[in-house]
Amino acid sequence: MISLRELRIHGRGGQGSVTAAELIAVAAFAGGVYAQAFPAFGVERRGAPVQAFVRFDNQKVRLRSQVYEPDYIIVQDSTLIRDVNVFQGLKKGGIVIVNTEKALTYPIPEGVKVITIDATSVALKHLGLPITNTTLMGAFAAASGEIALPALEGAIRQRFPGELADKNIAAAREAFEFVKGVS
Amino acid sequence: MMEFMEGSHAVAHSVKHCRPEVIAAYPITPQTHIVEALAEMVANCHLDAEYITVESEFSALSACLGASAAGSRVYSATTSQGLALMFEVCFNCAGMRMPVVMSIVNRALGAPLSIWNDQQDSISLRDSGWLQFYAEDNQEAADLHYLAYKVAEDRNVLLPAFVCFDGFILSHTYEPVDMLTQEQVDSYLPKYTPVQRLDSADPISFGLFASPEYYMEFRYQIDQAVKGAAKTIASAGREFGEMFGRDYGDLVESYRLEDADCAIVAMGSICGTVKDAIDEMRKDNKKVGLLRLRSFRPFPHKEVRAALSGVNCVAVLDKNVSLGTKGAVALEVRDALYGQQVPVLDYIIALGGRDVRKKDIRAVVDMAGQGKGDLFYGLRQELVS
Numbered sequence: 001m002i003s004l005r006e007l008r009i010h011g012r013g014g015q016g017s018v019t020a021a022e023l024i025a026v027a028a029f030a031g032g033v034y035a036q037a038f039p040a041f042g043v044e045r046r047g048a049p050v051q052a053f054v055r056f057d058n059q060k061v062r063l064r065s066q067v068y069e070p071d072y073i074i075v076q077d078s079t080l081i082r083d084v085n086v087f088q089g090l091k092k093g094g095i096v097i098v099n100t101e102k103a104l105t106y107p108i109p110e111g112v113k114v115i116t117i118d119a120t121s122v123a124l125k126h127l128g129l130p131i132t133n134t135t136l137m138g139a140f141a142a143a144s145g146e147i148a149l150p151a152l153e154g155a156i157r158q159r160f161p162g163e164l165a166d167k168n169i170a171a172a173r174e175a176f177e178f179v180k181g182v183s
Numbered sequence: 184m185m186e187f188m189e190g191s192h193a194v195a196h197s198v199k200h201c202r203p204e205v206i207a208a209y210p211i212t213p214q215t216h217i218v219e220a221l222a223e224m225v226a227n228c229h230l231d232a233e234y235i236t237v238e239s240e241f242s243a244l245s246a247c248l249g250a251s252a253a254g255s256r257v258y259s260a261t262t263s264q265g266l267a268l269m270f271e272v273c274f275n276c277a278g279m280r281m282p283v284v285m286s287i288v289n290r291a292l293g294a295p296l297s298i299w300n301d302q303q304d305s306i307s308l309r310d311s312g313w314l315q316f317y318a319e320d321n322q323e324a325a326d327l328h329y330l331a332y333k334v335a336e337d338r339n340v341l342l343p344a345f346v347c348f349d350g351f352i353l354s355h356t357y358e359p360v361d362m363l364t365q366e367q368v369d370s371y372l373p374k375y376t377p378v379q380r381l382d383s384a385d386p387i388s389f390g391l392f393a394s395p396e397y398y399m400e401f402r403y404q405i406d407q408a409v410k411g412a413a414k415t416i417a418s419a420g421r422e423f424g425e426m427f428g429r430d431y432g433d434l435v436e437s438y439r440l441e442d443a444d445c446a447i448v449a450m451g452s453i454c455g456t457v458k459d460a461i462d463e464m465r466k467d468n469k470k471v472g473l474l475r476l477r478s479f480r481p482f483p484h485k486e487v488r489a490a491l492s493g494v495n496c497v498a499v500l501d502k503n504v505s506l507g508t509k510g511a512v513a514l515e516v517r518d519a520l521y522g523q524q525v526p527v528l529d530y531i532i533a534l535g536g537r538d539v540r541k542k543d544i545r546a547v548v549d550m551a552g553q554g555k556g557d558l559f560y561g562l563r564q565e566l567v568s
Contacts, residue, residue, distance in 0.1 A: 061358070
């Protein structure tokens with residue numbers, strides 16, 4: 001039986017990590033999964049390292065601690081890897097999605113799957129802004145299978161008005177297809 | 184209907200369903216999304232209430248007190264320093280027997296300044312005469328507001344009530360909540376009919392001068408009302424359970440306590456983590472259970488005594504400390520168990536937002552098994568030696 005799965009999102013203040021956690025959880029809930037999303041509570045400043053978390057389970061989640069041993073990690077900004085041990089606690093067989101246009105030169109823990117995607121370029125193309133959270137949500141949907149693309153699109157549409165939703169959905173779709181292609 | 188919501192928004196919606204006529208709040212840190220959401224509902228005509236923005240928390244609760252005296256159902260929300268500034272008005276609300284309901288989004292008190300969670304704020308008002316309920320999750324945080332109004336306004340009670348839920352850990356967390364409809368709430372919570380109110384046609388006064396010949400009798404009656412509220416909570420909580428399937432008639436919740444050697448006692452969101460830790464310990468044949476207090480005022484002495492009668496040790500998790508003695512929950516539990524031989528050990532834990540993991544709960548149980556307790560759990564020794 002599949003039990004609790006956990007996601008940790010690393011980003012910088014202003015990149016929408018908390019929104020990403022929320023929308024991923026909304027999409028999971030829409031798919032019939034019990035989900036719980038919350039930020040690492042802190043004094044949020046633009047550019048400062050931030051974290052947000054999502055738990056997925058087939059039953060009610062009671063646990064209230066932060067996420068220390070995630071199954072999935074999303075890194076919104078690869079420059080964080082220098083400052084923060086973003087891989088900390090990752091489970092064996094876990095999946096890491098890193099937003100970077102370059103190949104990773106950092107040591108990757110053994111037994112984990114790393115997917116790199118140039119989410120900044122995808123976001124710039126569709127949104128005209130380097131805000132990568134919706135793009136990375138699409139990548140997460142493809143890599144993890146935790147959320148379906150239509151559910152994610154629904155969550156985005158619920159959050160953003162008309163054209164802005166269309167643009168974010170286009171970014172999420174491109175990332176989804178890209179990750180499906182490489183994995 | 185099951186909805187996926189942030190804790191603060193779930194509470195804002197349940198408050199809306201209670202149809203408060205006057206809401207007063209001070210919109211500065213520390214404040215929460217609750218009053219922000221309610222302000223929007225009032226501005227968009229989704230809630231027919233007088234929304235008073237005031238210049239301080241002292242004024243926020245004073246406005247609620249005045250409006251309640253005039254016969255309105257009132258609401259406010261606050262946290263940490265905001266509640267501290269309401270201290271004087273809190274005693275007045277209880278003393279004048281005003282059924283004000285206020286959400287306390289639990290956070291630490293300064294100094295040092297902290298924005299993070301513990302339960303020092305509401306616990307520090309434990310002697311004020313307000314009822315105090317503590318929620319484990321956002322479902323309960325939302326539901327307890329219905330119960331709070333029902334109990335507070337009952338003519339056998341007529342006391343103000345805190346609905347306490349952990350700041351950030353619940354208030355900022357998105358999870359599924361079964362929201363009642365307006366019709367459902369209307370069928371449970373009738374329109375407020377004040378027993379007495381300010382009325383220029385039939386003038387009365389509240390909160391007047393009481394000389395030594397009268398003061399103690401007033402205090403006695405408030406004390407009796409707090410104690411007696413347990414009966415009303417039981418009936419109102421059962422009624423809620425019969426109508427909507429979630430029974431809040433018990434002031435405590437027992438989790439795997441039947442055959443437990445060691446009992447943990449706690450309040451609020453930490454209990455979720457404790458339950459998961461207990462399930463793990465049970466797999467290792469450690470007989471641990473939890474007694475969760477949903478009501479701290481009135482304090483369920485009888486229920487605590489009954490629930491803990493068979494255990495060999497009691498580990499109390501206190502997210503507060505009465506500096507110079509112990510945590511407030513441990514003091515009450517010891518009082519409840521007075522004359523029994525079971526050791527009650529206190530663990531001051533998670534102050535100022537320090538995270539608690541399942542392994543911390545296991546560590547506490549191990550310490551309790553060795554008779555080691557009455558301490559601040561998880562101190563960074565290098566900082567205090």
